[in-house]
Amino acid sequence: MQHQFRIVGLTTYDCFMIDLQGLRALVAVDRAGSVVAAAERLGYTPSAVSQQVKKLERDLDAVLLERHGRGVLLTDRGRALAGEGRGLLDGLERLEALAASGARPSSPLRIASFSTATRGLVAPLLRALGDDEAPVFATVTSVDPVDAMEMVASGVVDLAVVHNWNSVPLVAPAHVATEHVCHDEADIVLAAGHPLAGRSELDRADLVDESWASTPAGAICHEALMRIFADLGTVPRVVVEDPDFASLIELAREGVAIALVPRLGRTPLPDGAVARPLRDHSQVREVRVAYRRSMAETPGIRRAVRLLADQGAAIAHEAV
Structure with a gap:
């Protein structure tokens, strides 16, 4: 299931979309410590995970990952977004579980x-x-x-x-x-x-x-x-x-x-x-x-x- 959230500024009324697939990839990189390990956990290729995070970066106009040797590190903004994102993804999962209560699993x-x-x-x-x-x-x-x-x-x-x-x-x-x-x-x-x-x-x-x-x-x-x-x-x-x-x-x-x-x-x-x-x-x-x-x-x-x-x-x- 694909999800997007629209965030609206209270004063400027600017808006942008957060792609939850990209957010999920960023959280996985934060948890696993690398793009390769995140890809293994998510069942994707490392290239797919990188592309998902890059799309999120374009959406937010922000750098979330930076190269460090042969690997990557989350930037300060990336760590902050991943930290908040974990709670958001867990909440979404609880919401979907609640919606499915009493229903036959699809x-x-x-x-x-x-x-x-x-x-x-x-x-x-x-x-x-x-x-x-x-x-x-x-x-x-x-x-x-x-x-x-x-x-x-x-x-x-x-x-x-x-x-x-x-x-x-x-x-x-x-x-x-x-x-x-x-x-x-x-x-x-x-x-x-x-x-x-x-x-x-x-x-x-x-x-x-x-x-x-x-x-x-x-x-x-x-x-x-x-x-x-x-x-x-x-x-x-x-x-x-x-x-x-x-x-x-x-x-x-x-x-x-x-x-x-x-x-x-x-x-x-x-x-x-x-x-x-x-x-x-x-x-x-x-x-x-x-x-x-x-x-x-x-x-x-x-x-x-x-x-x-x-x-x-x-x-x-x-x-x-």
Whole structure:
């Protein structure tokens, strides 16, 4: 939906139009720190974002971005406009949500999720959304929770399913609300013939000298693994990195390495692989759903949040 606001001077009666697409691009550059990062969050090319901001500059007859090395910086006026623009865009989103209250959603619900939640939580959510009397179409992108939080904060998606490890907290911006869905524990997956496989629970100290298969560096699950032995004065020795937990499980089954694998969305283990919890149950992550506060009353958001909460409650009941 395209929007423009007409601003009229109270004394001179001069008027000009503020293109909200340009304002949205400027706010994204301010939040992301660069045109390239803003383009990634908005789903545009860097050239398109630059053109949107340039049009806004022409409309206002003002310089909003200035070159600084290979990047750009907001001018004083650009920062002031972006600061006020965030509130304006949030207000507009709340207004559109209010107008849509009680009405069938006219556009797809855009969801970001991490891969195990896509299998364990979002798949049942999509089925429930489609089975209702007023089915809701949704699109899903599986990304790391840090990226998912950025996507919901910048408006690229409407809803994000994210997780917080107790050792690696994920911070939500002030304009993003989150709600609890469930807790998910991670186990150590190892070959059935491994010397530790016969134990019902594993002590962290017994795993210090093991080789590990892990998600790539920078992913939250990798950071959680890196901190698993923090109080023991060492870090895990990672010999293989792969973003797919199924690959990590296969590496463990082959005896190449052991892996820290969450239970949520985990398929049945293949023959030759076993999963054992840590004795201190320290590797637990909280799964939460995030959305912009300005979208809180949107029917599609409320319905999706409720369905996720119901699915999370069912998972918690199964774990008891």
